[in-house]
Amino acid sequence: xxxxxxxxxxxxxxxxxxxxxxxxxxxxxxxxxxxxxxxxxxxxxxxxxxxxxxxxxxxxxxxxxxxxxxxxxxxxxxxxxxxxxxxxxxxxxxxxxxxxxxxxxxxxxxxxxxxxxx
Amino acid sequence: xxxxxxxxxxxxxxxxxxxxxxxxxxxxxxxxxxxxxxxxxxxxxxxxxxxxxxxxxxxxxxxxxxxxxxxxxxxxxxxxxxxxxxxxxxxxxxxxxxxxxxxxxxxxxxxxxxxxxxxxxxxxxxxxxxxxxxxxxxxxxxxx
Numbered sequence: 001x002x003x004x005x006x007x008x009x010x011x012x013x014x015x016x017x018x019x020x021x022x023x024x025x026x027x028x029x030x031x032x033x034x035x036x037x038x039x040x041x042x043x044x045x046x047x048x049x050x051x052x053x054x055x056x057x058x059x060x061x062x063x064x065x066x067x068x069x070x071x072x073x074x075x076x077x078x079x080x081x082x083x084x085x086x087x088x089x090x091x092x093x094x095x096x097x098x099x100x101x102x103x104x105x106x107x108x109x110x111x112x113x114x115x116x117x118x
Numbered sequence: 119x120x121x122x123x124x125x126x127x128x129x130x131x132x133x134x135x136x137x138x139x140x141x142x143x144x145x146x147x148x149x150x151x152x153x154x155x156x157x158x159x160x161x162x163x164x165x166x167x168x169x170x171x172x173x174x175x176x177x178x179x180x181x182x183x184x185x186x187x188x189x190x191x192x193x194x195x196x197x198x199x200x201x202x203x204x205x206x207x208x209x210x211x212x213x214x215x216x217x218x219x220x221x222x223x224x225x226x227x228x229x230x231x232x233x234x235x236x237x238x239x240x241x242x243x244x245x246x247x248x249x250x251x252x253x254x255x256x257x258x259x260x261x262x
Contacts, residue, residue, distance in 0.1 A: 019132050028126050028160055029167040037181035045187040046166055048206045052199045053162045055140035057155055062141055075150040087195045090165055091158050
């Protein structure tokens with residue numbers, strides 16, 4: 001029974017059932033304060049969804065990003081995707097856009113100026 | 119419970135592999151980007167859990183179930199995940215059923231010829247090692 005499926009499995013490694021560790025996902029889920037119990041199916045689905053999410057975030061950021069020509073994916077590609085795509089908006093806190101300290105100071109000055117004008 | 123903050127990270131090797139498989143061949147993913155995606159994945163789990171938990175609470179249930187997770191995906195506007203998730207769930211359920219049927223058969227067998235041969239014991243041991251039997255499951259997914 002397992003013999004004939006084994007070679008198929010090699011061709012479609014991306015179709016593997018699940019590669020993230022379920023136990024770790026459960027730990028993260030349980031760290032949420034108001035969650036008491038999670039059934040097996042919910043746990044399985046969350047794990048699978050997380051894998052899909054990782055793929056989706058990586059692909060979207062790569063396609064949107066500046067590194068398409070040079071075949072690279074950088075942090076700033078991710079940060080812009082988080083900012084520009086609505087579905088990834090919840091990531092803006094952990095994927096802040098990097099700006100130069102000098103630019104930041106300028107923005108601060110501008111804000112202060114504007115506030116002074118009012 | 120999580121004792122160290124690292125416990126809430128997902129394993130880097132696995133995350134890296136998933137990213138690699140998703141992107142075209144030869145794309146270089148910076149270390150910073152990989153770490154960011156991994157952290158994003160942890161946040162995604164928390165966000166999904168909290169959404170799913172809201173649905174469970176609304177229904178006055180204490181246990182998160184599959185429907186809650188699927189509803190959460192919709193709420194989070196990850197509808198694109200619904201179809202693959204449903205398929206994966208079917209496969210998962212099927213795999214589980216087969217395993218439990220296998221176990222039941224084994225049990226029956228044990229009860230009927232309890233004091234019989236030793237060769238069969240080998241057989242049973244081999245079968246018991248397969249509860250993760252996802253091989254069939256994978257085949258199913260391919261066909262779809």
